[in-house]
């Protein structure tokens with residue numbers, strides 16, 4: 211399937227998040243209302259990534275070089291960082307966590323959070339000093355800025371930070387080896403922020419990174435929805451679905467590398483419509499059914515979805531595919547039809563409520579989570595009350611909630627009726643209080659249940675294992691079990707950031 215033509219924009223973008231959950235959440239310091247997730251969820255990180263494969267016998271190994279990738283933003287950026295490590299491994303780049311020993315540093319950026327660009331430039335300021343110190347010792351350092359800030363800012367980055375060698379957008383990182391070669395030859399920086407006609411995914415190496423028991427797999431990129439407040443259609447381009455055969459091959463590889471849970475990623479993941487091996491177009495439900503057949507894959511998830519793309523088959527799939535976890539992140543943003551129209555969301559509150567009911571009919575234990583923006587231009591108190599009614603009507607297991615803040619260049623930035631900051635604070639506080647209560651209720655309702663927990667590592671205390679429940683809650687239990695095992699545990703208590711459990715019985719990791 212050809213990639214649709216992609217738009218490009220140079221925006222100075224700041225404001226609320228679109229509906230891809232962030233991969234990392236900084237520690238909260240201040241009390242009071244703030245843009246936050248009200249979630250009991252494990253954070254994730256890029257984690258260590260491996261060096262490339264051992265050179266073939268008789269082939270001289272490449273000189274060891276060190277690569278540091280810093281990742282901000284959503285799980286899709288985490289996935290992209292892993293793939294960049296895969297691409298650079300054959301050039302001899304091995305991972306490091308230290309800027310001082312890194313021969314190459316990649317900042318994989320996100321343009322969702324407020325002041326995203328400024329944070330990147332302050333990191334670049336520190337890297338300039340590191341680069342100078344290394345140069346004084348005769349060591350070269352390649353600095354690259356990737357991701358959505360790179361896409362949005364383009365040449366502005368090297369104008370402000372001329373020590374940057376490479377600027378690359380999310381659609382061009384498969385060309386990294388060529389860019390590294392050009393950067394080491396060229397006097398100036400290499401800037402690649404086009405949306406190339408060739409499919410990036412066709413040019414990526416097989417995923418080699420041992421991603422552990424939980425793996426992310428991007429199946430869809432871009433967005434055609436153009437919500438009033440969101441930058442994604444400008445930075446990631448039009449919706450594009452990877453072909454089913456490529457996704458299935460990558461999933462098999464991930465399973466062979468030890469993945470037990472695969473999370474499918476996309477800005478609008480349930481808009482996925484990919485070419486199938488039999489020449490037809492499959493939708494997400496069919497893809498999930500095929501993925502569920504792969505030996506070793508015990509759990510499937512997908513994120514993030516749009517209400518407009520929840521088709522009947524996908525709703526049914528939640529009741530029919532045992533390995534599809536009872537968890538769905540489905541952003542609604544507002545409960546007011548007037549605000550939803552101003553946001554250009556393309557659906558009404560009633561549609562969302564109907565979807566929630568149907569999903570729960572299909573899978574009664576489904577944990578539904580969402581995103582909210584309060585204080586969108588034109589939102590009145592009555593509109594906000596409609597959001598509160600929707601929240602009470604649905605009952606969420608968690609949510610991300612944000613105050614609206616304008617990003618120049620997006621339609622909402624010029625819409626009339628801005629809401630005063632103080633009023634946004636009051637509304638956010640009220641919303642978060644309800645969402646927090648609902649989350650606590652959900653977690654407490656889990657206590658006493660015996661559930662399958664995927665073991666992901668050791669716990670905080672000696673003799674503990676850590677894992678995740680079917681509803682994506684972090685779980686800690688005393689006992690031993692190998693990473694990757696799916697273990698039956700009884701949930702004993704809901705703690706502030708996790709559930710505690712005791713082992714019921716173990717299932718072999720090799721099941």
Ligand code: SF4
Nearest residue numbers: 228433435437440442
């Ligand atoms: S649907 Fe598209 S435009 Fe709307 S919030 Fe999600 S990514 Fe942004």
